[in-house]
Amino acid sequence: MTTSDPTTQTLTQLGKTNSDGVIALFADLRRRFEKEEAYQVLAGASAFNQWQALQLSWLGRKLGVLSRIKDNWLKPAPPDLRPVVGQEFQKLKAHVEAALEEKRKEIESAAEESAAAREKIDLSLPGVERPIGSRHIIRQTFDELIRIFLSIGFSVVEGPEIETPYYNFEALNIPEHHPARDNMDTFYIEGARTPHLLRTHTSPVQIRTMEKQPPPVRIVVPGKVYRRDNPDSTHGYMFHQIEGLAVDADITFCDFKGTVEYFVREFLGPHAKTRLRPSYFPFTEPSAEVDATCHICGGSGCRVCKFSGWIELFGAGMVDPAVYGFVNYDAAKLSGFAFGMGVDRLAMMKCGISELPLLYQNDVRFLRQFP
């Protein structure tokens, strides 16, 4: 503020005695405001401070230009000039206020934009992770196997893990002292009223099912089985199997083959080939080992398949007629097939899991890998 500032003097002191003089005076002030706004309020970080200073110098309650006009010009104005001074004052005030408000918004939105630009989210940082659960890989594999067999008409049934020797062995044509029992070292239960054991395969459920229902039978049986094997990288006290059984009046080896090939393609992909190798199980005849083309080398031979190009998947075969004798089925009229797959082995094979114990340690670092 300089002494030459007209607002520090009254109109009389300024020698303005008519309305034209007053109007010219206000016009000067308006130009001065516009000049100050243009030159004193600049864009950038301090724009808001500059705006505040401008606002204070014009609208400040005590020292603002408009307050001084009110005090020095309007209040002491001669009565004839008062209306025009009042009118011009209001016009100037409205203009200043509107201009300042517009400027403020301009400054604010510019500030917001630059703040937003500064605070851009780092997309490489992780979001907030909610803890998520997962199904065990064995469960996932069971679900997949069951889905495949449901699609070709196999129903799911279950049976007890603590079995009788009759269902686990005798009714499956494995009498006591049969050498086939060598491969099925068995845990027995102590203190049961009649002899019981931990089933060594899911096959007893074949017998339980046929005892209960007349043919046709088409079932799969998922479950835990137990072997009295010293644990190592491929053996444990317990593993999982899924058993299959189809019995009807006209089921043949060709049906067996078609079913097995369908399964292998569904489970391992459309390019997987199947091979049946003659084998031996006391409860199937003819019996077969089902091989699929090695998933590692695709059949050309590698260490995993011992350079044969084939991987053994599971044992299977046509139901041995002796088994029908145990369930009062007519072996002369019925035929069927059965299979028993090691689910752990299938899961390990498909996911490249090297050690069986990993499946049952339940280390979350393992579980996390199968979301």
Add this chain to the structure above:
Amino acid sequence: MKVLYNWLKEFVDIQAPAAELRARLSLAGIAVDSIEESVAGPVLDAEITANRPDCLGHYGIAREIAAVYRLPLKPLDPKPKEAAEKAADAVRVEIESPDLCGRYTARVLRGVKIQPSPGWLCQRLEAIGQKPINNIVDITNYVLFELGQPLHTFDLAKIRERRIIVRRARAGEKIRTLDGIERALPKDTCVIADASAAVAIAGVMGGAESEISSASRDVLLESAWFDPISIRRASKALGLRTEASYRFERGADPEMAETASRRAAELIREVAGGEILAGVVDVYPRREPPRELRFSRSELLRVMGADVPDGDIEEILAALGFAPRRADAAAIWQCKQPSWRRDVTREIDLIEEVARHHGYDKFPPRLPPAEQPARRLPHADAEDRLRERIVALGYREIVEIPLADPRRDEIFRAAGLAPAKIANPLAEDASVMRSSGVVGMISALEWNLNHGQRDLRLFEIGKRYELRNGEPVETPVLTFGATGLARAKTIYEAEREFAFTDLKGDLDRIGELAGGFAWQHGGAGWLAGGRAARLFLAHGGGSAGPYELGAAGEFGVAGQLARRIADQLKLRQEIFVAELQLDQLLAAIEAARATMRFAPLARFPAVERDFSVLLADSITFAQVTETIRALGIPELQAIEAADLFRGGQVPAGKYSLMIRVTFQSREATLTDAQLAGFSSRIVAALESKLGATLRSA
């Protein structure tokens, strides 16, 4: 069994190289695991199934190869040069137990010279993994691997009275076997004895006393047929498995016994000199006439679903020794069971023979049409929904081996429950079927904590096992375990420990599927007193659990593991566990699902009112909600605990509770007057029924 390619060639003129032979044999039923090179030529590692003892020698495998390639098999008829003296004059044989020994042949060789075997013999034995010992022992081994017939040689000078008696072991009888171990003979073990004592365990191992030594001059060569079951019993009882017992227990060929004896005698004379006494002492009480078998095309078609040409059927059956004779114009063949194929007794067995040599690959695949609807397990859908919810709550599924350590199992075992113990465990820490799913859950938590994994939320759908009145019972259970942080520290949020209230909240989210859970203090003794709960299905339906007290609808327990148990198990973190009986839960989920109904969405706004009250510590939140609900205000929507604190300005023995009540009408927007009315009724009820004081709002 290890098989030498060049040895096979002595019986069948194989042209195919070893690698091709491997593939062809595998497809005929003799799986060949690998081929290795040796100084004696390629060695095939063949896996012989339990039904094929005839293939536990090179000659039997050669017969299979002859059938595969339709090549002639060299007949086997050794004709050793014999001396004038008769074997029958040098040794006597009696079989006292023909049920254990079906045939016993003895030959005598005099003047043999015991020395190391010649190079070719050592080479062959070494190639198939056998250690050469001396020429006599090596020859018996050689013939075992050549013909599948186990043989034994005695030093004839050590056989008292030159008598061989095949009998049952006497009570308390002992023998020192070739391996130098003195063994007590189990009851019913078949032994070879001389006039005074057992000199060998029949079909298992010879005795040390009558063993061939460098001083031996005269040899008694035994070739016999022993009963498979008795050999298997003896071998198991003695814990002694030998190449001989392995073959006898699977069923040797009684006809081969005599042939093998001739073959061995011939070879002994060749490598050890001496002379073979004339003839064989052959006691054969269980000679069986060959069994007649029938093979028909109609049965082949019924089982296999595709045909095999006549010529192939006949060639295959002939090559395998079944001597097929076509009965007449009908497609029926009469066959004879050869002595080496005791496993083939039925038509289906012949069908398998024809099928495997014809080739499984020649039968066309066909997918049989399904004639019945396929069904999942009865509660599979409910279990899917349950598992989906649990996984959504952040729990990872585990699978535990249900064999437990009894000392651990005991901790979590319900009072009065009889565990299912293993009679023949391999390890003490896996000798009982778990009585509770919690045992397995604790193991999984422990494993992770010991491997640096501290923040855990796990669940398992498994079983617990017990004996009830001596009968096994398996009960499906759903088990939870949680410890560590409920929320990890991140750049956005602070960390928070998992607490009982997390477990409760999670279980109640699961309860939503099943019509709701009700909670009561109490539960298993291994839970921490103040943080132990019994769970009930809100709509009943459950049966009495094993957790004391059983009441209608009770189906599980949940809480914090008691500190003393955690200390005992060396678990430093706070552990939260729950075990629910699965069947009841699934039934409740199904029931809730069946009654699921849509409630129209409210069209008028909901209004919340907060009430800050002081309550005595003994008053529960459940009492508050019951008191308010008892007013029967139809517009009442929800009652929540919005804030709760003790201390500060709140007097001791009391707590401050902010109750947030939501009102909503289905008919209209609620007026201030209505709301004021509800509020004053609620305040009055809380004051009069629960002794609440309203804090200045």
